[in-house]
Amino acid sequence: MSKTPMMQQFYEVKRKYKDAILFFRVGDFYETFEADAKLVSKELDIVLTARGAGTNRVPLAGVPYHAVDSYITRLIRKGYKVAICEQMEEPPAKGIVKRDVVRVMTAGTLIEDSLLNAKENNYLAALVMEKSKLGLAFADISTAEFYCMQVQDEDPIARLLMEFSRFDPKECLIPEYLMKNEALISMLNQNFELTISPYEEFQFSYDHAKNTLLEHFQVLSLESFGCESSPLALQAAGAIISYLQETQRGPVQNIQQLKTYHLDDYMFLDAASIRNLELIKNMRDGSPNGTLLQVLSHTNTSMGRRLLQNWLLHPLQNPTHINERLDGVSELKEHTLLRAEINELLTQAADIERLISRINYKRTNVKDVLGLKETLILVPQISNLLNTTTCAILNRIRTSLKGLPSIVQLIDAAIISESSEKTTYIIKQGYNEDLDKLRISVKDGKKFIGELESKEQRRTGIKSLKVRFNKVFGYYIEVTKANLDSVPKDYIRKQTLVNAERFITPELKEYEALVLNNQDQITELEKQLFDEVLDQICAHTQEIQVIANALAQLDILVNFAEIAQRYNYNRPQMTNNLTIEITEGRHPVIEQIVMNEPFIPNDIRMDCENHMLLIITGPNMAGKSTILRQTALICLMAQIGSFVPAKKATLSILDRIFTRIGAVDDLTRRQSTFMVEMLETATILNQATQKSLIILDEIGRGTATFDGLSIAWAVAEYIHDNIGAKTLFATHYHELTELDSFLSGTQNYNIAVAESHGKIHFLRKVVPGAASKSYGIQVAKLAGLPSVVTERAKEILTQIEQQSQFQLAGTKISREIRKIPKKKSLKTSTQKTLFDVEY
Ligand SMILES: Nc1ncnc2c1ncn2[C@@H]1O[C@H](COP(=O)(O)OP(=O)(O)O)[C@@H](O)[C@H]1O
Numbered sequence: 001m002s003k004t005p006m007m008q009q010f011y012e013v014k015r016k017y018k019d020a021i022l023f024f025r026v027g028d029f030y031e032t033f034e035a036d037a038k039l040v041s042k043e044l045d046i047v048l049t050a051r052g053a054g055t056n057r058v059p060l061a062g063v064p065y066h067a068v069d070s071y072i073t074r075l076i077r078k079g080y081k082v083a084i085c086e087q088m089e090e091p092p093a094k095g096i097v098k099r100d101v102v103r104v105m106t107a108g109t110l111i112e113d114s115l116l117n118a119k120e121n122n123y124l125a126a127l128v129m130e131k132s133k134l135g136l137a138f139a140d141i142s143t144a145e146f147y148c149m150q151v152q153d154e155d156p157i158a159r160l161l162m163e164f165s166r167f168d169p170k171e172c173l174i175p176e177y178l179m180k181n182e183a184l185i186s187m188l189n190q191n192f193e194l195t196i197s198p199y200e201e202f203q204f205s206y207d208h209a210k211n212t213l214l215e216h217f218q219v220l221s222l223e224s225f226g227c228e229s230s231p232l233a234l235q236a237a238g239a240i241i242s243y244l245q246e247t248q249r250g251p252v253q254n255i256q257q258l259k260t261y262h263l264d265d266y267m268f269l270d271a272a273s274i275r276n277l278e279l280i281k282n283m284r285d286g287s288p289n290g291t292l293l294q295v296l297s298h299t300n301t302s303m304g305r306r307l308l309q310n311w312l313l314h315p316l317q318n319p320t321h322i323n324e325r326l327d328g329v330s331e332l333k334e335h336t337l338l339r340a341e342i343n344e345l346l347t348q349a350a351d352i353e354r355l356i357s358r359i360n361y362k363r364t365n366v367k368d369v370l371g372l373k374e375t376l377i378l379v380p381q382i383s384n385l386l387n388t389t390t391c392a393i394l395n396r397i398r399t400s401l402k403g404l405p406s407i408v409q410l411i412d413a414a415i416i417s418e419s420s421e422k423t424t425y426i427i428k429q430g431y432n433e434d435l436d437k438l439r440i441s442v443k444d445g446k447k448f449i450g451e452l453e454s455k456e457q458r459r460t461g462i463k464s465l466k467v468r469f470n471k472v473f474g475y476y477i478e479v480t481k482a483n484l485d486s487v488p489k490d491y492i493r494k495q496t497l498v499n500a501e502r503f504i505t506p507e508l509k510e511y512e513a514l515v516l517n518n519q520d521q522i523t524e525l526e527k528q529l530f531d532e533v534l535d536q537i538c539a540h541t542q543e544i545q546v547i548a549n550a551l552a553q554l555d556i557l558v559n560f561a562e563i564a565q566r567y568n569y570n571r572p573q574m575t576n577n578l579t580i581e582i583t584e585g586r587h588p589v590i591e592q593i594v595m596n597e598p599f600i601p602n603d604i605r606m607d608c609e610n611h612m613l614l615i616i617t618g619p620n621m622a623g624k625s626t627i628l629r630q631t632a633l634i635c636l637m638a639q640i641g642s643f644v645p646a647k648k649a650t651l652s653i654l655d656r657i658f659t660r661i662g663a664v665d666d667l668t669r670r671q672s673t674f675m676v677e678m679l680e681t682a683t684i685l686n687q688a689t690q691k692s693l694i695i696l697d698e699i700g701r702g703t704a705t706f707d708g709l710s711i712a713w714a715v716a717e718y719i720h721d722n723i724g725a726k727t728l729f730a731t732h733y734h735e736l737t738e739l740d741s742f743l744s745g746t747q748n749y750n751i752a753v754a755e756s757h758g759k760i761h762f763l764r765k766v767v768p769g770a771a772s773k774s775y776g777i778q779v780a781k782l783a784g785l786p787s788v789v790t791e792r793a794k795e796i797l798t799q800i801e802q803q804s805q806f807q808l809a810g811t812k813i814s815r816e817i818r819k820i821p822k823k824k825s826l827k828t829s830t831q832k833t834l835f836d837v838e839y
């Protein structure tokens with residue numbers, strides 16, 4: 001038996017969209033068939049039925065069109081792609097309705113507000129890899145941000161992990177040949193929740209990609225985008241544009257800029273540091289609770305919130321740029337009233353960055369357009385508020401905040417605002433003459449029909465005569481059976497009911513036709529006029545994007561000023577003298593969550609001479625990890641342009657921050673192994689420079705004591721002798737405190753505790769010198785271990801200390817280590833032998 005025409009149409013379309021679930025519009029439903037139906041039924045828990053009979057019987061699962069968004073969201077979250085096939089015309093009298101795919105929805109190509117998180121970007125990534133070279137591009141079609149970059153790294157996959165950690169893409173395009181690269185694919189799967197989309201290789205080829213970009217941007221050269229000399233970046237960027245065009249089934253006209261990232265402009269922040277410093281997600285449950293982002297994000301707009309996350313993960317290295325931001329914060333901090341006024345206006349601003357994208361794809365509504373108008377009205381007001389400010393960044397923001405009065409006027413003239421009378425119309429009266437005429441005739445027609453009832457009642461003398469409307473007959477006159485004798489001759493009978501008959505008259509039908517036709521024309525014309533308004537707005541896309549970005553920046557700066565005021569932060573002094581000097585520094589997150597004790601500030605001084613490597617000891621829970629992280633966070637905050645939680649901070653600009661945490665502490669990693677810890681340590685030793693800050697928190701812990709100690713010792717030695725990076729090293733190996741007598745750049749510090757009557761009390765003060773004892777048993781007591789156990793532990797400890805040649809104070813073992821001669825000139829090979837540990 002041959003298939004029905006509709007099913008033939010389905011198979012034809014499906015052939016072109018094999019890797020997507022095809023949502024096939026049939027009347028008020030989106031139907032899925034065959035394998036798609038089985039999958040959808042299983043994934044969405046909806047009934048699997050069938051269509052047709054006999055050999056034509058095919059599995060079917062459908063969802064009502066009005067609820068389709070939520071179903072699509074769920075499928076996309078699960079990593080599927082959904083192709084939306086619409087009816088492209090009104091159903092014709094004969095034959096089959098035309099259908100076509102209007103869009104393919106994938107995790108990385110979403111535009112709808114309902115499918116996105118307002119606080120986060122939704123990036124699509126593309127990558128190319130050639131030996132040690134890596135080309136990357138990221139685009140968020142919902143905000144029109146588009147970046148590309150090229151890097152060279154001995155370990156391109158580790159580097160990829162680092163850059164992806166900053167953008168956290170939801171989908172990644174990979175040339176088909178790279179799908180075979182197992183290391184790459186498993187790295188992506190392990191670290192990110194993203195859809196991997198293999199994409200045809202030719203889309204990534206240089207010539208093809210370059211042409212795609214030239215055509216898309218309508219330019220003759222890519223010079224102004226700065227990517228001409230980065231072929232791999234360009235290849236990735238070209239593939240992204242092709243893919244977006246395919247999924248949107250048309251040009252992606254909202255994307256009008258491509259920014260080439262020069263990675264040297266930003267501080268290196270690898271995935272482990274982003275995780276360990278809890279910048280965006282906490283280590284406990286991956287939520288933003290207790291993160292630096294949470295402390296810093298009191299922005300008024302979603303645009304500001306998204307940009308803040310970008311700033312946070314891209315700390316600057318250029319002192320001029322850092323100081324520009326700090327100047328802005330400083331000026332806004334001084335002007336409390338101004339800040340309040342800006343805040344007040346910003347809270348009213350709509351998310352015009354995403355809204356203009358929706359307008360570009362005509363996936364928008366009246367509310368969006370009105371939101372744009374309201375926001376554009378605020379823009380000159382905000383700009384005026386900045387008239388009195390003087391610093392460069394606020395000046396730039398002020399000049400970017402142009403109000404686009406022509407757009408405001410257009411929207412104002414054309415679109416009925418929500419607050420005005422309830423109406424189904426969207427276009428204002430007086431905007432279009434034809435529309436006004438049509439509306440007047442509809443009104444007249446309706447008036448005539450409305451008056452007809454009483455007129456006919458009078459003419460016929462039938463008091464119960466009614467004029468009504470239904471979808472089948474249109475307008476009709478209804479007369480009850482009892483009154484049928486009085487029906488005039490010109491009434492034409494249409495329908496007989498139990499108690500009544502329905503009639504029409506030629507005059508009634510004439511007016512009806514007028515009303516209905518005009519009504520259709522009005523709908524049509526309104527849609528056309530609305531589309532024209534959208535087109536005129538689209539012509540200003542780039543200007544609106546500039547305004548959106550200026551608002552986002554201002555939002556962040558005001559927010560930084562507000563936080564500085566509220567939490568008592570101060571302006572850091574940026575230098576290049578390789579010295580870090582923090583007076584009364586605090587941990588920005590912990591100071592807000594410690595409840596039952598005040599947060600104790602601490603001073604830290606580091607340089608590249610005799611305060612390069614600080615060894616920090618102290619009992620468990622004393623505050624070692626806190627002082628380490630707080631130092632890193634203060635440096636990072638300064639480099640994103642924020643004030644810092646310290647009384648005074650003079651900070652040399654860092655090129656990289658590395659943070660490593662001993663395997664036992666790092667509870668979140670599934671592969672919480674010593675191996676990971678060592679791999680990460682190896683990265684530091686390979687990549688750190690004199691301008692870096694290294695945070696080592698109890699490394700070596702994940703292995704046997706002597707292995708761990710030896711490794712920790714050797715790592716410290718290597719950093720000291722070969723790198724010269726400022727390093728904070730918290731350790732429970734008291735033996736390491738002996739390092740200061742061999743390495744000139746090393747200093748011992750400990751976190752003071754007081755002991756009285758066998759109980760310890762945490763003082764939280766960092767003081768010079770090594771901790772004298774480990775206080776493990778006292779801490780155990782504090783934690784509530786039964787005293788029988790702690791007493792017994794004390795006995796055992798005393799025994800061991802007496803017997804062991806390896807005493808806690810460590811003097812003996814360090815004397816032994818010292819005797820081991822160090823071979824010079826082992827700069828690279830040391831690392832290898834170091835980590836060739838077997839276990
Ligand atoms: N400077 C401080 N002021 C107040 N409380 C602190 C301070 N430093 C640490 N704490 C508290 O002590 C807890 C343990 O600190 P942590 O740095 O993890 O200790 P360690 O790494 O030495 O075991 C923190 O969670 C915090 O509650």
Ligand SMILES: [Mg+2]
Nearest residue numbers: 624625626697
């Ligand atoms: Mg700790």
